[in-house]
Amino acid sequence: MKVRRGPRSGLPVVVAIHSRALGPAAGGIRLRRYPDWRDGLVDALRLSEAMTAKNAAAGLDFGGGKTVIALGPGTELTPSLREAALLDVGELIESFGGTYFGGPDVGTGPADMVVVRRATSRVFCLPPEHGGTGSSSIPTALGVFAALRAGARHVFGSAELTGRTVVVSGLGSVGALVAQHVAAAGARVVVSDVDPAKRASGYEWVDPEKALRTPADIVVPAAVGGVLSAELVPELSAPLVVGPANNQLTSEAVADELAARGIVWVPDFIASAGGAVYTLLREVEGVPHEEANARVEAIGATVSAVLDAARDKGTTPLREARARVAARLS
Template sequence: MSQAFAHEEVVVRRGSRSGLPLIVAIHSRTLGPAVGGCRLRRYDTWQDGLADALRLSEAMTYKAAVAGLDFGGGKTVIALGKDTELTADLRRAALEDLGELIASLQGSYRTGPDIGTGPDDMVVLRRFSPYAHCAPVEHGGTGDSGGPTATGVLAALHAGARHVFGDASCTGRTVVVSGFGSVGSGVAAGLAADGAHVVVSDVDPLRKKAASASGYRWVEPGHALSAPADIFVPAAVGGVLSKATVPRLAAPLVVGPANNQLTEESVADALAEHGVVWIPDYVASAGGIVYALSRESEHYGHEAAQKRVEGIGATVSHILDLARSNGVTPQRAARQIAEARLVSAAS
């Protein structure tokens, strides 16, 4: 994150019902209302939660800009203390506090689920305003975003495969999917349908059972990165790609939904030097937000929203072409595309 204070607005409020620190960071509304999920988790200090909200809201600006959305970047953090017990009553009180805060922003910021919150929590927020996306379908939302996110990852993956292997199809290719959760399982199913050899990894032993029931091969998490493969899909936690882990990577193409895959920006250069094409995570993982905003805010039907999600493939091809012709990493090319949109909208 840059040193200058780049955010348009940051609200930090002690919830009147919950007593918890609520942070809504709005990085940019240059392209439209700010969007970004609501993170409810423990932090050592509330200031750590503030730092997270500042960093994540900036990333949302770039995610929305590259995805071609007319929305800006924001993020909510509800910061739990190290020893705070999150009872059902405290959770509801915090969500009611947040619902009131979001309503006061009058649509200039919209939220959705993130770590620690889910579609049911959006129902509580929607009692105060319509600006909470991905509530369950029976409550007027589009529900869990894992499916559309997986569709976007698959579109990005096929575009990456065309660039690296000269063929978008994954038939006969070996793909390691690290993290067999909501998005990873959808990506694995799409790849299997395309005739790929799918290898799955997860820290949860129950997921191992589910993976073998689906007929996938298994690799232990400690060996996922170095397992021989054509494509590696990070679909678990952030921070998997560092200067220390990049030399162990066996696959020449890395594309997946996990947020903040690089431990630091310069790892993008290390990946390129190691001969790996890395599709920036915020480009590959945009399917969920593209689908939810298209359906819930822009009133697209399912088919049209799905097509827009599949458009992530064309975005990735554009990024990779630009990277190749300008001799820069895909990370830098994606950033250039986002900045061009932001500069043109601001002028």
């Protein structure tokens, strides 16, 4: 891990590498406000670990890493501060000499990667006109949708979504696309976001603090992590929880509590792998679009295998997913 006060921006920037056992570390660049910059550091460490699991379980030859730019509570993010921070990050990534590759994450997108690219070539998801494959949110949402259908087939006996209520908590770049997919499939969609302006999305609305407890068939955590706690589990009503937010559980023990209540939770590092799968296959291995998309869709088969194994062996989806990661890393 390297921590710097960015020489241009003055902002704390962190690059955390969790594992390079399967190849160079890969993971996005998160730009987020934290109460204390050390919260950003802890987030980078935990997110880098989640990337190790995500890349390993998806069968990718990449390790896990993550970058965090920690914006303080009172700091205004002007365009020039943003540019300075992205150049600081690019320089820090470059100092890893190819052992870590960055990409977009919460708070950043393809246009930001063009700025990072001025300081390092080790960055993915540039816009197509700059030679990249663009937003990773599109394949991430596609993978989540595949995971959601596989989960529905497991829990309800059918992947059909007509007549089902799906709550999408977090209408960011991935959540908004997941909402579109499930709406197009005929589900009743209820959304929430910390930004009240997102009410204008036109979907049914629920306040964010109530979102996961809303009576529904499926809830989709699509904002930041740490949302599924021991306190929340007894209040959940949906029998299926599946979404793209990284590190959804406040602790691993929450997976046991979910299972004990008969709630099927699809491990986040399985459901959210579409962006990594598509981007790394396309940009590193030169796999064509259709084939990369098919690999993203295959997340559905992985979800089915994990959920079936947990049911058959009386374990939890988390345990089965972790076993897959361990098998690849050993």
